[in-house]
Amino acid sequence: MANEMGCVAVPQDFAWTNLLDRKYFALIDPTVNTLDANGVPTNIGDIESTIELLHAAFLNEAAPPGSEAFKETYDLLLTVWQSGLQRVTDGNEPIALPQRCKATQDLLEYKSFAQSSNPNRIPIVTDPHYVIRAWMAVVNYLLSDARFLLN
Amino acid sequence: MKRRHFLAQSTLATLALSLPSRAFAATPPPPADKLWVFVDANGAWDPTIFCDPQTDETFVKPDVFTSDQLMTSPTGVSYAPFKDGQPYTVGGQDYFQKYAQKLLVINGVDGETNNHNVGSRNAWSGKLGAGVPTLGGLLAAIHTGTAPNLLPLAFLSTGGYDETLGLVPATRVGKTDPLLKLTQPNLLNENNPDSYFHHAEVIAAIRQKQEERTARLISEQGLPQIKAGLQRLQSARDAEMALSALLGPLKDTTVLPEVSGNESPLLPSARIALAAMAAGICRCMNLSMRGFDSHSNHDDIAPGTAGHRLRLQELFIAIDYVWDRAAALGLSDKMVMVIGSDFGRTRYNNPNFQVGSTGTAPGKDHWPITSTMIMGDDVTAPGVIGQTEIQDGVAGVMAKRVVVNGNQLEMTGDDKSPSNTLIRQTHIHHILRCIAGVKDHDLAIRYPVHRPTDFPLPLLPNVPGWETF
Numbered sequence: 001m002a003n004e005m006g007c008v009a010v011p012q013d014f015a016w017t018n019l020l021d022r023k024y025f026a027l028i029d030p031t032v033n034t035l036d037a038n039g040v041p042t043n044i045g046d047i048e049s050t051i052e053l054l055h056a057a058f059l060n061e062a063a064p065p066g067s068e069a070f071k072e073t074y075d076l077l078l079t080v081w082q083s084g085l086q087r088v089t090d091g092n093e094p095i096a097l098p099q100r101c102k103a104t105q106d107l108l109e110y111k112s113f114a115q116s117s118n119p120n121r122i123p124i125v126t127d128p129h130y131v132i133r134a135w136m137a138v139v140n141y142l143l144s145d146a147r148f149l150l151n
Numbered sequence: 152m153k154r155r156h157f158l159a160q161s162t163l164a165t166l167a168l169s170l171p172s173r174a175f176a177a178t179p180p181p182p183a184d185k186l187w188v189f190v191d192a193n194g195a196w197d198p199t200i201f202c203d204p205q206t207d208e209t210f211v212k213p214d215v216f217t218s219d220q221l222m223t224s225p226t227g228v229s230y231a232p233f234k235d236g237q238p239y240t241v242g243g244q245d246y247f248q249k250y251a252q253k254l255l256v257i258n259g260v261d262g263e264t265n266n267h268n269v270g271s272r273n274a275w276s277g278k279l280g281a282g283v284p285t286l287g288g289l290l291a292a293i294h295t296g297t298a299p300n301l302l303p304l305a306f307l308s309t310g311g312y313d314e315t316l317g318l319v320p321a322t323r324v325g326k327t328d329p330l331l332k333l334t335q336p337n338l339l340n341e342n343n344p345d346s347y348f349h350h351a352e353v354i355a356a357i358r359q360k361q362e363e364r365t366a367r368l369i370s371e372q373g374l375p376q377i378k379a380g381l382q383r384l385q386s387a388r389d390a391e392m393a394l395s396a397l398l399g400p401l402k403d404t405t406v407l408p409e410v411s412g413n414e415s416p417l418l419p420s421a422r423i424a425l426a427a428m429a430a431g432i433c434r435c436m437n438l439s440m441r442g443f444d445s446h447s448n449h450d451d452i453a454p455g456t457a458g459h460r461l462r463l464q465e466l467f468i469a470i471d472y473v474w475d476r477a478a479a480l481g482l483s484d485k486m487v488m489v490i491g492s493d494f495g496r497t498r499y500n501n502p503n504f505q506v507g508s509t510g511t512a513p514g515k516d517h518w519p520i521t522s523t524m525i526m527g528d529d530v531t532a533p534g535v536i537g538q539t540e541i542q543d544g545v546a547g548v549m550a551k552r553v554v555v556n557g558n559q560l561e562m563t564g565d566d567k568s569p570s571n572t573l574i575r576q577t578h579i580h581h582i583l584r585c586i587a588g589v590k591d592h593d594l595a596i597r598y599p600v601h602r603p604t605d606f607p608l609p610l611l612p613n614v615p616g617w618e619t620f
Contacts, residue, residue, distance in 0.1 A: 003337050007348035068367060076360040080353050093350055100339050100348060137349060141357045146368060150380050 004100070006140030011103035014132055015113060015121040024054060025135065033085065033129040047077070054138065059147040076141055081134035088130055095128045101136065182293050183588035186428050186482055187435040188473055189275060189287050190417075190490040191311040192466055194444030195267065197459055197496035197515060198522035199548060201239065202247075203258040203539055204231035209498040210541075210548075212513075215450055215460075224251040226534040234452050239464055241471035250474070255530045257523045257610060259537035259550035261573040262494030265517035267444070270493030271312040274523075275437075277580025277600035284598060286489075286583060287435035288315030293589050294434040295319050303390035304397070304433045307424045309417065311439030318594070321437070324420040327401060327409075334398045336391065341398070361388065393432050400426035406479050410472070416440060417469035425473065429480045438473075440466060443492060447504040447514035459515075466490075474526070487586055488526040489579075495521035497547040518547030523579055529586045531613045537574050538562050550574065558612035569604070577601050578608040585616040 010025070019026045027046035034042045041047055048065045051073050055063035063069040087093035096102075103124040106116035113121035127133050142148060199205040206218040211231075220236040223229050224247045232238050238245035247254070263279055264270045276283040284292070291306035292315065306313075306321050313321045324330070331341045337354050339346040349357070365385050372378045400407060407426055410418040417438045427433030442462045445451075451458030470490065477483040496515040503511035520539060537560075539548035551562045552571040563571050572578075577600045584590045601607075601620045609617055 001336075003348040003354075069364075072360055072364050072367075076356060079356050079360075083352060083356070084350065087350070087352070098348055099346070133349070133353065137353050137357055140349060141360060144357075144361065146365060146381050146384050149384065150377075 002140045002144035005143050006136045006138075007098060007101040008103075008107070010136040010139050011097060011101055011124040011132055012107065015103040015124045017120050017122055021120065024057065024139075025050060028131065028135065030127065030131040031129055033081065033131055041078075047074070050135075051077070051138070054142055058139075058142040059145060061147055073138055073141065077134050077138050080137040081130055084130035084133055088128065095126045097125055097127050097132065180588065180591055181297055182290065182592065183586065184485055185290075185434075185587060186477075186486045187287055187290055187587070188424075188486060188488040189285075189435070189437045189439075190466065190470055190473075190488060191271070191275065191437065191439035192443045192462070192490070192492035193271065193311050193439045193441045194492070195270065195494050195496060195517055196443045196463070196492040196521070197445075197449070198258065199496070200460065201231050201463055202228065202256045202524065202535075203522050203548070204229060205539075205541065205548065207498075207541055209501075212450060212499075222247070224248055224254075224534075226251045226254070228254065228256050228535045233460055233464055239467045241467050242475065246467045246471065249471070250526060252533055253526050253528065253530050254533050255525045255611065256535040257525070257537045257574060257579065258535060259539045259548075259574055260521050260523050260579065261550050261575050262519040262521045263575065264494060264519055267493050267517075268312075270517075270519075272314070273576045274491045274493060274521075275312040276314070276598075277576050277583075278598075282316075282598075283600060284316045284318055285312050285314055285437065286580060287437045288313065288319055288321060289594060289598065290587050290589065291315070291435045292318035293587075293592055293594055296594075300386055300389035301393050302432055302434060303394045304427045306435045306437070307420075307427060307433055308437035309420045309439050310441070311437060313437050313439070324423045324436075327419070327423060330397065330423060331401060334395045334401075358388070396430040396432055397427055400429040400480070407476060415465040415468040415472070417465070418472055421469055421473050422476070425476050425480060425482070428477075428482055438469060440469070445514070446516065447506050447512035449496075449515045450513075470526075484528055486527055487529055487583075488524075489583060490524040490526070492521060493517075494519045495547060516546070520548050520550045523576075525579075525583075525611070529611065529614060531611070536560055536610060553608065555606065555608060558609045560609050560612075572606065572608070574608065574610075575605075577605055578610060581607050581620060582610045582614055582617055585614045586611070590616050590620075 013022050013025050014030060016022045027050055032043050036042055051070055052063050055061045055069060061069060088095060105112050109116045113119060199210050204221055205211060216231050220232050221229055228247055230247045262270050262273060269279055273279045275285040288306050295302045295305045304322050306319050307324045308321045309324060315321050335341040337347050337349060365381055369378055369381045407422055410422050412419055417440050421438055424433060424436035445457055445459040448457035449459045452460060474483060477486050495518045497518040499513040500516055504514040506512045538551040542549050550573050552573055554561050554563045554571045565571055580600050584595055589595045607617055607620055
């Protein structure tokens with residue numbers, strides 16, 4: 001279930017064109033994937049805030065930068081992001097999102113975004129920088145965590 | 152999907168996969184390397200029309216069978232025909248002839264009750280009262296204790312008395328597709344490896360990080376209940392990996408071709424359970440089939456009716472399927488099958504049952520005396536033990552009391568005394584626990600089935616340990 005929800009929910013959130021409409025990823029630009037000389041993402045502040053937000057939203061857990069909880073999630077994000085980008089670069093994984101994960105229509109109205117009552121969304125079908133899939137992995141990880149399942 | 156629904160479904164999936172957190176205090180003796188199949192004729196079968204045949208017309212109408220139609224197996228089991236003098240047929244062969252060498256029929260078993268729930272509990276736990284798990288659950292728990300996280304489907308069940316008292320989950324088996332999906336949770340279509348939600352390396356990274364985080368949470372947690380919950384979750388994740396082993400046997404249609412429930416409603420579930428056993432992730436299957444509480448429909452024989460013999464035929468077909476496919480899978484040498492029911496049935500009711508507003512029918516009611524069958528290589532002295540007799544003025548057959556002479560079981564005509572006994576489910580379960588090699592396991596000791604005045608019976612005298620409870 002976490003596999004499916006991570007896959008479906010994240011691209012749907014990235015589909016909102018107005019960043020303020022996004023619930024979780026208002027700070028994340030899926031085209032920004034650069035690291036500085038120390039191997040730290042150039043948008044580290046935005047990543048930190050997003051990880052904190054996700055931990056609070058899904059697990060009701062404080063995960064400030066430097067905490068163990070933060071570090072675990074950040075490590076996962078970075079690992080998936082970098083290894084995934086390498087696979088995409090090497091041609092071992094497509095740029096396109098898995099078919100089921102593509103965000104092309106409103107899931108409640110079963111209409112394309114353009115025809116739905118909230119047309120201010122664009123289809124999200126590719127992920128050339130592997131940013132969306134890295135966040136999908138993070139959401140999967142959090143949705144299958146004990147604090148989510150057993151609390 | 153709402154979080155509430157997600158939580159409910161996730162919890163169900165987790166429970167289905169979760170393994171017991173039981174920690175065994177001392178190192179118990181390992182259980183015997185057996186695979187167990189419990190076949191439950193749920194609703195109370197009537198042994199007087201098959202393995203303990205009675206020809207008195209108050210028990211059996213001549214159009215059902217007559218004394219000259221009775222047959223005898225090579226091992227001395229007297230049995231009645233299915234219809235028109237023809238035997239219960241499985242795969243073109245007479246069931247009692249085909250399996251004579253691995254079949255022990257125990258007649259004259261005192262089920263001690265006429266209540267379905269109590270009888271079923273007694274038949275499958277060995278005890279009339281509540282508080283003892285079904286034997287399949289007990290054995291599955293013991294095996295799970297020796298192989299943590301490797302038996303996610305240790306106990307598969309289709310229903311009946313499958314209470315495990317929380318020792319191990321009883322996983323209900325029905326359709327194949329939902330199980331196949333569980334084996335490959337990252338695939339939208341289990342037949343298409345490209346239909347993944349997350350790349351395999353991503354899933355591996357998530358699993359790795361989950362393990363690290365869960366280990367940290369466990370080490371930091373001070374509350375035992377939460378700690379146990381975290382450990383169960385980790386076990387469930389590990390078991391999920393083991394569950395994927397089911398995929399191979401279940402999709403191998405050369406050995407386990409698809410089956411329908413037309414011939415016997417138990418076949419689809421039996422197929423899944425066999426696949427799980429072949430995958431090494433299941434130890435016990437409980438195949439419970441309803442429809443035996445036939446009462447006024449007892450003698451119906453037309454196809455599609457609720458007649459008792461039709462259900463028996465379906466039961467034998469399922470039994471044959473399990474043995475046949477178990478042999479093909481190389482599992483039959485360590486398989487033990489127990490076939491039983493809540494209890495037995497009476498003579499024809501007099502007066503007849505009322506049927507509808509005007510009709511009546513000579514149905515058969517509940518009766519405590521019943522039979523049990525054990526099949527497998529552990530049955531080194533196949534045949535029949537135990538006897539029943541008819542007594543005037545008694546509604547059903549009476550079981551003969553037995554005494555122990557060395558390692559022999561002998562019938563006695565004596566009245567009740569401390570040295571003789573009726574064969575009861577307690578005795579059968581004791582011998583089954585001995586076959587399983589769990590008689591002295593702490594879980595078996597925790598759930599005793601005998602009473603202080605009971606003494607063990609040599610139902611299978613070659614089985615080690617039968618002499619003492």
